[in-house]
Amino acid sequence: MDPLEWDLIDGPAPAVLAALGGLALLWLVAGRRRHLVRAVVPAALIGAVGGVAVWFVTEEVLNIWGAPQPPWFYLLGGTAIAAVLLGATGLRTRRRWWQRVLTVVAPVLVLVAVAVSINAYYGSFPTLQAITNGADVPRLEAVRTPEGSGPLTTLDAWEPPADMPSTGTISVTTIPGTVSGVEAGDAYVYLPPAYLASTPAHLPVLVLIHGDPGGPEDWITGGRLPAVMDAYAAAHKGLAPIVILPDGSASTGPTPSLCLDSNYGKAGTYLSTDVPAWVKSTLKAGTHAATDWAIGGFSYGGTCSLTLATGHPSVYPTFLDISGEDEPTIEAGRDALIANYFSGDAAAFEAQNALDVVTTTPLPGTAGIITVGADDSFYRPQGEKVSAALTSAGVDVQLQTVPGGHTWEAWNAGLQNNLDWLMQRAGVLAG
Known part of the structure; x- marks a missing residue:
């Protein structure tokens, strides 16, 4: 089997690489008492300080992850720092050629083991090949489009043509911000x-x-979207949703857009006006009725899907909020968000914030599913809060708890478990 296709999440590779990394660390640590005192202890202390520093900067200062991470995440980071320091020390103290070779190789094995262990937890890259999947995607070319704007094809009425391919295609393109003025990245x-x-x-x-940090290609790598959708299509005579993965972070400022119209650009208009207009004109899809359309996302994207569904119910009457927050947020807090994004105008923010919108705007045609990871202690309570608020406001919403934490295990389940529901909402499958 091609090593690029080794399963880095559920296969034996993570365990094997973790064992090799452990042996490599033992090699770096092993030595006489002088080595332990002069090399291992300082390296361990520096590694510990480094791990704490990484935690402080990424969580307390920059809030890169958007939620607290497991403590072992930083323990592994500190271990990696210590291994690199021990490798550098070993090159100065070890004399035999084979010892010097092992001293170079050992820190690399530790770094690989740490990276693979963290990746296995989050599920970001199922294989090495997945790392380059986004780069390998071809540009979208002209395609044969459906004629007219008739109702959606139903499973019962569909007879697949003999030339229908067995799998779908994934392509990269640019969706212009014609109305919004947003200069978005690849979709x-x-x-x-x-x-x-x-x-x-x-x-x-x-x-x-x-999510954020991240980009639309994450749905291709960690989400394995082409394989997921192909599997669904294979079970439904080739029928599956057309899936659009836009750039949801495009912003004119140093911070993500939060999928809002704000001082940092009109991302809300881009996603609710420019993206649908491009799909209708280029793919001739979603032209019959609003029920042709659904929006979803995970984490940051889940918050975006809730924001857009409540703010633009005639565009996105169906939504899938996977591990989202209870409102758009930045690390500095709500007051800073309102100050920076809306020049201090709280009403302007509340006019787009879902839990404020539903208190004043009836959404009789809107339906959504909110999924939360059973082990996600940070985002699960927020999803539960959103579900309760929407239910209280009369919105047709379901709350589902799926296995996993704030990882692809939960995010994949949130999508895959609800594809039938999405197709029923659109009328392709019988309800």
Whole structure:
């Protein structure tokens, strides 16, 4: 089997690499008492300080992850720092050539073991090949589009043409900010087999927003979106949603857009106006009714999906909030968000914030599913709060608890478990 296709999450590779990393660390630590005192103890202390420093900067100062991370995350980071220091020391003290070679190789093995262990927890890269998946995606070319703007094709009525391919395609493109003025990065498009047939099916459109930090390609790597959608299509005669993965972080400022219209650009308009307009004109999809459309996302993207569904119910009447927050946030807090994004105008923020919107705006045609990870102690309570608030406001919403923490285990389940529901909402499957 090609090493690039080794399973880095559920296969034996993480355990094997962890064992090699442990042996390499033992090699770096092993030595006489003088080595322990002069090299190992200082390296361990510096590693410990480094791990704490990484925690403080990433969580307390920059809030890069958006939520507290497991303590072992920083323990492994400190271990990696100590291994590199021990390797540098070993090159000065070890004399035999094979010892020097092992001293160079050992820190690399520790670093690899640490990286693979963290990756296995989050599920970001299922294989080494997945790391380059985004780079390998071809540009979207002209495609055969459905004729007219008739109702969506139903599973019962669909007879796949003989030339329908067995799998869909994933392509990269640019969706211009014609109305919003947003200069967004690359977007990705999944076209299912039934859309690629000689007589394309009329299919619903699912817009999926990524997390932050991150980009739309994360749905391709950690989310394995092409394989997930192909598997669904294979079980439904080639029918599956057309999936659009736009750049949900485009901003004119140093911070993410939060999918809002604000001082940092009109990201809300981009995602609610420019993206649908491009899909309708380029792919001739989503042209029949609002129920053709759904929006979803994980973490930051889950918050975006809730924001856009409540703020633009005629565009996105169906939403999938996967491990999202109870409102758009930045590390500095709500007051700083309002000051920076809205020049201190709290009402302008509340006009777009979902839990404020639902208190004043009825959403009779809107339906959503909120999924939370069973082990996600930070985001699960926020999802539960959102579910209770929307239910109290009369919105048709379901709350689901899925296995996992704030990782791809939970995010993948949030999407895969609800594809049938999305297709039923669109009318492709019988309810």
